[in-house]
Amino acid sequence: MCGIVAAVADRDIVPVLLEGLRKLEYRGYDSAGLALIDADGLRRLRAVGRVSGLAAQVEESHVSGHIGISHTRWATHGVPCERNAHPHISGGLAVVHNGIIENHEALRLRLKGEGYEFTSDTDTEVVAHLIASELKKTADFFTAARTAIAQLQGAFAIAVLRQDNPDRLVVAREGAPLLLGLAEDGNYAASDVAALLQVTRRIVYLENGDCAELTRDGFRITRVDGTPVERAETESQLSADAVELGQYRHYMQKEIFEQPVALSNTLEMLGTARSIQPGLFGADTESLLKDARQVLIIACGTSYHAGLVARYWLEAIAGIPCNVEVASEYRYRESVSDPDTLVVTLSQSGETADTLAALEHAKAQGMTRTLCICNVPESSLVRANALRFITRAGPEIGVASTKAFTTQLAALYLLTLILAKLRGRLSPALEASELQALRHLPSALTKVLELEPQIREWSERFAMKQDALFLGRGRHYPIALEGALKLKEITYIHAEAYPAGELKHGPLALVDKEMPVIAVAPNDILLEKLKSNLQEVRARGGELYVFADADSEMMASDGIHLMRLPEHYGQLSALLHVVPLQLLAYHVALVRGTDVDKPRNLAKSVTVE
Numbered sequence: 001m002c003g004i005v006a007a008v009a010d011r012d013i014v015p016v017l018l019e020g021l022r023k024l025e026y027r028g029y030d031s032a033g034l035a036l037i038d039a040d041g042l043r044r045l046r047a048v049g050r051v052s053g054l055a056a057q058v059e060e061s062h063v064s065g066h067i068g069i070s071h072t073r074w075a076t077h078g079v080p081c082e083r084n085a086h087p088h089i090s091g092g093l094a095v096v097h098n099g100i101i102e103n104h105e106a107l108r109l110r111l112k113g114e115g116y117e118f119t120s121d122t123d124t125e126v127v128a129h130l131i132a133s134e135l136k137k138t139a140d141f142f143t144a145a146r147t148a149i150a151q152l153q154g155a156f157a158i159a160v161l162r163q164d165n166p167d168r169l170v171v172a173r174e175g176a177p178l179l180l181g182l183a184e185d186g187n188y189a190a191s192d193v194a195a196l197l198q199v200t201r202r203i204v205y206l207e208n209g210d211c212a213e214l215t216r217d218g219f220r221i222t223r224v225d226g227t228p229v230e231r232a233e234t235e236s237q238l239s240a241d242a243v244e245l246g247q248y249r250h251y252m253q254k255e256i257f258e259q260p261v262a263l264s265n266t267l268e269m270l271g272t273a274r275s276i277q278p279g280l281f282g283a284d285t286e287s288l289l290k291d292a293r294q295v296l297i298i299a300c301g302t303s304y305h306a307g308l309v310a311r312y313w314l315e316a317i318a319g320i321p322c323n324v325e326v327a328s329e330y331r332y333r334e335s336v337s338d339p340d341t342l343v344v345t346l347s348q349s350g351e352t353a354d355t356l357a358a359l360e361h362a363k364a365q366g367m368t369r370t371l372c373i374c375n376v377p378e379s380s381l382v383r384a385n386a387l388r389f390i391t392r393a394g395p396e397i398g399v400a401s402t403k404a405f406t407t408q409l410a411a412l413y414l415l416t417l418i419l420a421k422l423r424g425r426l427s428p429a430l431e432a433s434e435l436q437a438l439r440h441l442p443s444a445l446t447k448v449l450e451l452e453p454q455i456r457e458w459s460e461r462f463a464m465k466q467d468a469l470f471l472g473r474g475r476h477y478p479i480a481l482e483g484a485l486k487l488k489e490i491t492y493i494h495a496e497a498y499p500a501g502e503l504k505h506g507p508l509a510l511v512d513k514e515m516p517v518i519a520v521a522p523n524d525i526l527l528e529k530l531k532s533n534l535q536e537v538r539a540r541g542g543e544l545y546v547f548a549d550a551d552s553e554m555m556a557s558d559g560i561h562l563m564r565l566p567e568h569y570g571q572l573s574a575l576l577h578v579v580p581l582q583l584l585a586y587h588v589a590l591v592r593g594t595d596v597d598k599p600r601n602l603a604k605s606v607t608v609e
């Protein structure tokens, strides 16, 4: 979602702002803008569409400066248009904002009463006027900004600059990510480290409720009431290459093909041992997991699908009851809580607003055994959990999640094994063989990727379709859900997924020769049942595309297209079966010419609810 980059430095900061915004493009946005102070005072440029449009304006107008703020906007309040693009201005100050100001209507009314005129439909504009209004009471920019910020409700990250204080920036964070970057030539702020690697690796993460004042030579952090606080400086380990496209056409393609490496990095800590080391999720792993009576998994989007797969594992292998909840539902649901529940939050970004709020809701219900599985070590979610497992997929840039999903599954399988062991359900021999199966996953997955040419052929036939139906059973039903999600996210083809046994209860009515039906058909105990379901489709003229296993007896025939995965992978087969579905969505998107990495209306990091 919205991205912020701000800078005060000796150098011309315009190229830094633009490069930073480019690095944040993956978050999803529909307009971009910047404001800076030069010899003529406050200057603002805004463009609907891509950062390249803003860069063209910069080139035309030859702006440069030593202090500036910039923004990519993902529309929430008001359509994407130049008038609504950030920065928003009041008098001589400019504001960029990520998040939602929930009390913007009340503030707007009050500010209109004070004579402020609004030129946009955004909630952000109230922040600009509110700070301007506070500046009538105090001459101190930082104090005025803090006093205004204290009146805001909602989740936000904010950066402000002011013509009358051309040497300082004010930034604040409450519920949306924001960090500072410290460099020899100046100081910077951004939503994401990736935006600042071009200038520094020295990072200070702000906490919720922090405000900071940045000058060329230093910074100070206070709480919103002005109480000074210290935040540790860390050295980012993120490699600049990790966010480069390299030989690939799209990040999604790169990330699909990175899955074997992502898995081996994630599982590296297993080493060659025949048993799982205690403490894999943190020092208190054993004490927090041992007496857990049930598991509650909370997540959104693709991460939610990983949770759905894990439920099958946790109940079958560890024998522990498990519920999986969509975070945006759970946080507002009046649920029955049990303090002995292990609450597992799953998130690639660790910044998803609903997942963070759902975790707080669970904690407020007295559930303190918390574990997150997350791909971003410095994220808000990681800091909010008692236990953590960091998937080492590397930065995921494509909006449609791929390698984060498979690495989350690997982590969830480890969790299952640990719980099974603590509950006396994992013999040493079984433990050793399960670990071996995990270690072999990268090479098994590499072989699945070799199916790409066949999948590319299939994709030609899907490209003209309006709808698609995905079927699966058991732990492969969530894989069908994930396949349908991938297809709709990046190709805009309407896709639905059903547990195949539900076919007769509704979706069969949709089946005709125009509706491709994709079946996830591993060689497990449900295969015979699934085959009967597929016959029902065939009998109605439906065309079937079946992903089967190498050792399956299923055969291709008229109207049944069959692709075999190289290995039959037992419990872990979900990790392999999702890969052809990722590739299918990717290749259909290529044929349809959609924007694979930045699909319309979607954002990578959903930092508002």
Ligand code: G6P
Pocket: 300, 301, 302, 303, 346, 347, 348, 349, 350, 351, 352, 355, 399, 400, 401, 602, 603, 604, 605, 606
């Ligand atoms: C967005 C992304 C999805 C992601 C979901 C949850 O919708 O586009 O790819 O699955 O958020 O994100 P998280 O970072 O919490 O896994």
